[in-house]
Amino acid sequence: MENIKKLILNTVKDAVIEEKQKLTVTVDYTKLHLLAKTLRDNAELPFDTLVFLTGMDRGEELGVNYLLCSSKDLSKEIVLKTGTTDRENPLLYSVTDLFETANYNEREVFALFGIRFINNPDMRKFFLNGDWNGFPFRKDYDANPELNPLNLESKDIIDIAPRIMEIDGKLVESTVNIFEEDDYIINIGPQHPSTHGVMHFRTSLDGEIVKKIDVHSGYIHRGIEKLSETLTYPQILHFTDRLDYLSANINRHGLCMAVEKAAEIEVPERAQYIRTIMDELNRMDSHLLAWACQTNDLGATTAFIYGMREREIILDIFEKTCGGRLIINQNVVGGVMFDIYDDFQKDVKSFIIYMCDKLKEYDRFFSHNVIALGRMIGIGNLSKEDAINYAVTGPAGRGSGWSCDIRKHIPYALYDKVEFNEVIRTEGDSYARYLNRLDEIEQSLHIIEQLIDNIPEGDICAKTKAIIRLPEGEFYSRVEACRGEFGVFIESRGDKFPYRLKFRSPSMALVSAMPLICKNEKISDFIGIGGSMDYVIPDIDR
Amino acid sequence: MILNYSQPLEVTNLTSWLDAALRSSLPEFWVLLIEFVLVGVAFLAAYAVIALILIYAERKITAFFQARFGPNRVGKWGLLQSVADMVKILLKEIVKINRSDRFLFFAAPFFMIVASMATFGAIAFGKGLHAIDFNIGVLYVTAVSSLGIIGVLLAGWSSNNKYSMIGAMRSGAQFVSYELSAGFALMTIVVLAGTMQFSTMIEGQRYCWNLFNGHISSLIAFIIYLISGHAETNRGPFDLPEAESELTAGYHTEYSGLQFGFYYLAEYLNMFIIASIATAVFLGGYMPIQVKGWVAFNGIMEYIPSYIWFFGKTAVLIFLSLWVRWSFPRLRIDQLLNLEWKYLLPINLVNIVLMVILVLSGLTLTDLLPGWF
Amino acid sequence: MSSVSKYFSGLFTGIKSLLFGMSVTWKELWTKKVTRQYPENRDTLVISDRWRSELTMPHDENNEHACTACGICEMNCPNGTIKVISQMIETEDGKKKKILDKYQWDLGMCTFCNLCVLTCPSDAIKFENTFENAVFNREKLKQQLNHEGSKLRDKKKEPLAPKAE
Numbered sequence A: 001m002e003n004i005k006k007l008i009l010n011t012v013k014d015a016v017i018e019e020k021q022k023l024t025v026t027v028d029y030t031k032l033h034l035l036a037k038t039l040r041d042n043a044e045l046p047f048d049t050l051v052f053l054t055g056m057d058r059g060e061e062l063g064v065n066y067l068l069c070s071s072k073d074l075s076k077e078i079v080l081k082t083g084t085t086d087r088e089n090p091l092l093y094s095v096t097d098l099f100e101t102a103n104y105n106e107r108e109v110f111a112l113f114g115i116r117f118i119n120n121p122d123m124r125k126f127f128l129n130g131d132w133n134g135f136p137f138r139k140d141y142d143a144n145p146e147l148n149p150l151n152l153e154s155k156d157i158i159d160i161a162p163r164i165m166e167i168d169g170k171l172v173e174s175t176v177n178i179f180e181e182d183d184y185i186i187n188i189g190p191q192h193p194s195t196h197g198v199m200h201f202r203t204s205l206d207g208e209i210v211k212k213i214d215v216h217s218g219y220i221h222r223g224i225e226k227l228s229e230t231l232t233y234p235q236i237l238h239f240t241d242r243l244d245y246l247s248a249n250i251n252r253h254g255l256c257m258a259v260e261k262a263a264e265i266e267v268p269e270r271a272q273y274i275r276t277i278m279d280e281l282n283r284m285d286s287h288l289l290a291w292a293c294q295t296n297d298l299g300a301t302t303a304f305i306y307g308m309r310e311r312e313i314i315l316d317i318f319e320k321t322c323g324g325r326l327i328i329n330q331n332v333v334g335g336v337m338f339d340i341y342d343d344f345q346k347d348v349k350s351f352i353i354y355m356c357d358k359l360k361e362y363d364r365f366f367s368h369n370v371i372a373l374g375r376m377i378g379i380g381n382l383s384k385e386d387a388i389n390y391a392v393t394g395p396a397g398r399g400s401g402w403s404c405d406i407r408k409h410i411p412y413a414l415y416d417k418v419e420f421n422e423v424i425r426t427e428g429d430s431y432a433r434y435l436n437r438l439d440e441i442e443q444s445l446h447i448i449e450q451l452i453d454n455i456p457e458g459d460i461c462a463k464t465k466a467i468i469r470l471p472e473g474e475f476y477s478r479v480e481a482c483r484g485e486f487g488v489f490i491e492s493r494g495d496k497f498p499y500r501l502k503f504r505s506p507s508m509a510l511v512s513a514m515p516l517i518c519k520n521e522k523i524s525d526f527i528g529i530g531g532s533m534d535y536v537i538p539d540i541d542r
Numbered sequence B: 001m002i003l004n005y006s007q008p009l010e011v012t013n014l015t016s017w018l019d020a021a022l023r024s025s026l027p028e029f030w031v032l033l034i035e036f037v038l039v040g041v042a043f044l045a046a047y048a049v050i051a052l053i054l055i056y057a058e059r060k061i062t063a064f065f066q067a068r069f070g071p072n073r074v075g076k077w078g079l080l081q082s083v084a085d086m087v088k089i090l091l092k093e094i095v096k097i098n099r100s101d102r103f104l105f106f107a108a109p110f111f112m113i114v115a116s117m118a119t120f121g122a123i124a125f126g127k128g129l130h131a132i133d134f135n136i137g138v139l140y141v142t143a144v145s146s147l148g149i150i151g152v153l154l155a156g157w158s159s160n161n162k163y164s165m166i167g168a169m170r171s172g173a174q175f176v177s178y179e180l181s182a183g184f185a186l187m188t189i190v191v192l193a194g195t196m197q198f199s200t201m202i203e204g205q206r207y208c209w210n211l212f213n214g215h216i217s218s219l220i221a222f223i224i225y226l227i228s229g230h231a232e233t234n235r236g237p238f239d240l241p242e243a244e245s246e247l248t249a250g251y252h253t254e255y256s257g258l259q260f261g262f263y264y265l266a267e268y269l270n271m272f273i274i275a276s277i278a279t280a281v282f283l284g285g286y287m288p289i290q291v292k293g294w295v296a297f298n299g300i301m302e303y304i305p306s307y308i309w310f311f312g313k314t315a316v317l318i319f320l321s322l323w324v325r326w327s328f329p330r331l332r333i334d335q336l337l338n339l340e341w342k343y344l345l346p347i348n349l350v351n352i353v354l355m356v357i358l359v360l361s362g363l364t365l366t367d368l369l370p371g372w373f
Numbered sequence C: 001m002s003s004v005s006k007y008f009s010g011l012f013t014g015i016k017s018l019l020f021g022m023s024v025t026w027k028e029l030w031t032k033k034v035t036r037q038y039p040e041n042r043d044t045l046v047i048s049d050r051w052r053s054e055l056t057m058p059h060d061e062n063n064e065h066a067c068t069a070c071g072i073c074e075m076n077c078p079n080g081t082i083k084v085i086s087q088m089i090e091t092e093d094g095k096k097k098k099i100l101d102k103y104q105w106d107l108g109m110c111t112f113c114n115l116c117v118l119t120c121p122s123d124a125i126k127f128e129n130t131f132e133n134a135v136f137n138r139e140k141l142k143q144q145l146n147h148e149g150s151k152l153r154d155k156k157k158e159p160l161a162p163k164a165e
């Protein structure tokens, strides 16, 4: 990393480098693009993955934090910070041309903080309507309901995007039409059986072929990050289950880890075992559902029901362990809330045997079916470069040949103690993603097998103070959720509330790649590809 | 040739008695009129009842394939479920769609129902239970059943809904292609049977079903007919026109109440029609299983009424169609057309030639083993 | 030639895979059905003890509960679901004391995060697994957990309780 520091100083002389939890570099906003480009393109350790793009209201200044990491080694991370003191018309430079995934994130920052990004081709608000008054995540936001009254009239969608471009050193504001004049546009969503939630794809078609997709999101934006700023850390925990409700336990694990790292709380060994086992059960639960939904999207209803049937057994185990099936509330800061019940081991072991059998059945039933193969092989191709560029992680990223499993790269809990394979395929099509999920179920079974008999005795939760305060600072944690990397960023000012909390949602990256990989596919494959990407909408909208 | 049925349960007994009774007291014209009306009513009733039974059966069988119980709340084992559904559909409001083409929108379901009704009339349900027995029965059935597509296309066009439109267009492409295969498959058997009239065709299968008579060639024709027939009924894996995970409900997205009910009924009835034509053409229709020379066995078999044979064989084919439907994912439009134009059609054409050769050179089973069949 | 053999091998492997699929559904046709027949199975239905569906405040046979009206649960609830309404009374020896008047909990606003139960210093509340909570009116979801006329259990007396019987 020393070389990187040198490189940074060589590129931007007045960069401020600090050693915090991560290497943090603060630069002037005019230099940020240059620095990001240099970091991305350096041959030694390319920082080519944008993990977080966090809008910040630092009081005086509005700004953005970027967490970059290297696609070769996800544990090599660097934080870039920049900002502007102009609160009236804040302008920063976009990094969309370097990292495609920045596009939606910058639009999100625009909606929530009002920062506009120069050179971003599409500066519409993400999540919020274009006519929303005020920027909710700013500290001085006026939440008076009269400013944004409840609207019961339907509004037409305007397919015109404003943007601000720098041409020859001058800033030019212009607009651009999303669709062409006489495109045949059909709305897939917000109410559609196969968008897996309230998602809205404006799709222009050429016969059966998808020409362009425009993503509208935010139908279930609940402002969880904003709400969290007024809640204590233990209280925030219950929100994480409601982000990606299918990897509820893993999300919560991520937030707990961030708090534990910051407050230096040691998690007892037994709790770590329980956490890891529950995480893997959760992963199987999610992958089973993903498998079921994907088959259903391809029209095989029967397979859907089989998947749900197997998943039910995991949910029963969850219910018995922590009194919840979907929203399971298991992790707390310092450990877990509930100890395992008496027959836990027995139930899990019998599930492992049962599931191995069922995996074979799935294989026979669907994985080699000619129709299914025709609808998955070579469909929705996502190259490795694009996966990295769009920061598509999880089974989808690994289906494109990108080794991006946080459990391997930055092991947490017990993942460095157990043996498992990172499932990687290089085809990058729907079928690779499909098979990856089934293989990951197998790996999860394997992980649980190694742990289930060795759960040590002991406490399930460390003693924590009644009120948890985090020291001043910025804290990140990254975990491998079912759909990819889930991240938590906490900026604390020494309070019992976070000053800013941000969740990195894997699903947002998945959806941002949809317009790319669905282009020129058939409309029915668009649905199938959606199933293979397996995004969860509340995770995007937060 | 026709043996005298000594069957006490045959419906023919009833109909001929009725006919005789009417004729004894009324002039010819009135007799015919009353009989026409009676037959019409009977057919309408049968149409509805068969559809209800099929809906129930499909839901139950599907459930069993999917490790569920299926309907089991209304009546014993949920037997009244489809009746309850029918009542619900009858009571539902027919929603008027803004900016739709009212007349066509209204007319479309009738095309659908009339087409399937007209085909339904040509089916031989049992010995003597045959409303119209054309000498070109097979041709009639193929011609009339393809009218239904007009209903689908009109529905999609007039609904002013993009999903419906895409569904209807898919349906058009699908129907046109698969009509071809279904027709050719039937033609193969016409070559074998030497007739287009259903009753003669069925009688000709007394000892040897057409399916066995033409062995390889018949078998291929049978499979192709089942596939393309299945595709014609728009049921999974060929349910692209209404692919619910893509197009919500396809061409009938905007229909509600009774109008939707028409589509729903027609879908099930078409399934039945396809199965019953396959029964008549390939499996000997209402003929009981007969083996040459086994007099006692044949007697017992004949004791079972002919309509039971017919419905039994049809039920087996319907079960097969359900089994297929609930096992496979949906095809994509290009896969669908591929299957038809790259596989089914060429195989079919070769098959017809093969059948002609078999028949001309006396290689059918009846020719080869006359003592047995 | 190879394209011809590809054509036929594609045809046959395709058919084989379809038959495999059908064999699976055929097998499943005869397997045990998994649907749970609620409400017929109410007597045999097992809901985990840990299942959280209704917050309760256990009262003993003397109509006494353990809530000291400290308000910690109210403070810890992320959703403002709990309202602890307390009263100041004067005890016999003239000291002022805070006692519980009403303990209100709104099921419709609860996210079942269990924080109230975890943080209560007196273990006065707990979750029950009575899951049939459907009502016709939102007002009915608002419940008062302390019984009419109940009072705080005297901690010192507790060991004596068995003797009194």
Ligand code: SF4
Binding pocket: C055, C076, C077, C078, C079, C080, C081, C082, C105, C109, C110, C111, C112, C113, C114, C115, C116, C117
């Ligand atoms: S469970 Fe959570 S939300 Fe519900 S009352 Fe208790 S603290 Fe509040």
Ligand code: SF4
Binding pocket: C066, C067, C068, C069, C070, C071, C072, C073, C074, C084, C119, C120, C121, C122, C123, C124, C125
């Ligand atoms: S329930 Fe517990 S925490 Fe809540 S007021 Fe009573 S004693 Fe305090």
